[in-house]
Amino acid sequence: MLTFVTGNAGKVREARRYLDQDVEQVSHDYVEIQSPDLAAIAARGAREAYAYVGGPVFVEDSGLFVEDLDGFPGPYSAYVEDTIGIEGVAELGAGSRATFRSVIAFCDGDAFARAPPGIDEGEGHTIVASVDAPVALLVGEVTGEIVQPRGSEGFGYDPIFEFEGETFAERSMEAKNEVSHRGRALEAFADWLA
Numbered sequence: 275m276l277t278f279v280t281g282n283a284g285k286v287r288e289a290r291r292y293l294d295q296d297v298e299q300v301s302h303d304y305v306e307i308q309s310p311d312l313a314a315i316a317a318r319g320a321r322e323a324y325a326y327v328g329g330p331v332f333v334e335d336s337g338l339f340v341e342d343l344d345g346f347p348g349p350y351s352a353y354v355e356d357t358i359g360i361e362g363v364a365e366l367g368a369g370s371r372a373t374f375r376s377v378i379a380f381c382d383g384d385a386f387a388r389a390p391p392g393i394d395e396g397e398g399h400t401i402v403a404s405v406d407a408p409v410a411l412l413v414g415e416v417t418g419e420i421v422q423p424r425g426s427e428g429f430g431y432d433p434i435f436e437f438e439g440e441t442f443a444e445r446s447m448e449a450k451n452e453v454s455h456r457g458r459a460l461e462a463f464a465d466w467l468a
């Protein structure tokens with residue numbers, strides 16, 4: 275059993291679908307530090323979530339980085355979704371390349387004994403990065419294009435992110451997980467846990 279500390283039900287659904295283990299959601303609102311680096315935000319969050327839960331946990335920090343907007347909204351994606359909305363981002367970034375990034379941070383406290391993960395920049399854009407124990411970071415990303423909203427699956431920015439002719443909101447959860455930033459991070463996480 276794995277404990278996922280997040281308030282985002284969409285993230286939990288994708289993690290449950292991908293991982294072989296049960297995933298329990300704990301909706302504790304940990305502090306998200308201000309940083310351009312998702313890994314730094316996630317690592318700090320994982321430590322706090324571990325202290326809150328009192329056992330092994332993971333958190334996930336993600337964002338959409340639009341190239342023509344120099345990476346905006348990036349780490350501010352949740353705030354921007356709540357303010358100008360995905361339509362606002364579609365308008366500002368229309369036609370631009372964009373990358374979704376996902377960082378899973380797993381913390382099991384001082385007893386953390388696993389060797390730090392190595393770096394693997396494979397075909398699926400999966401990167402497994404090591405950081406300071408007791409946190410392991412698993413990173414995934416996918417690059418596509420910003421389009422006007424299409425589709426009704428998924429959550430967040432899925433309707434405006436097109437990859438290989440389909441927006442993520444036009445894909446089933448399985449089809450999204452096969453290529454998405456979170457799917458890649460979950461793949462790396464599952465490999466590393468195994």
Ligand code: ITT
Pocket residue numbers: 279280281282285334335336337338351352353355428429430431432442454456
């Ligand atoms: P947490 O409680 O886990 O922090 P959150 O929704 O606030 O949940 P983040 O802080 O990581 O998550 O913000 C991520 C933002 O990026 C948020 O606006 C999401 O809707 C968006 N996002 C992340 N992954 C996405 C995906 O797979 N599809 C569409 N939008 C995504």
Ligand code: NA
Pocket residue numbers: 306352
């Ligand atoms: Na958040």
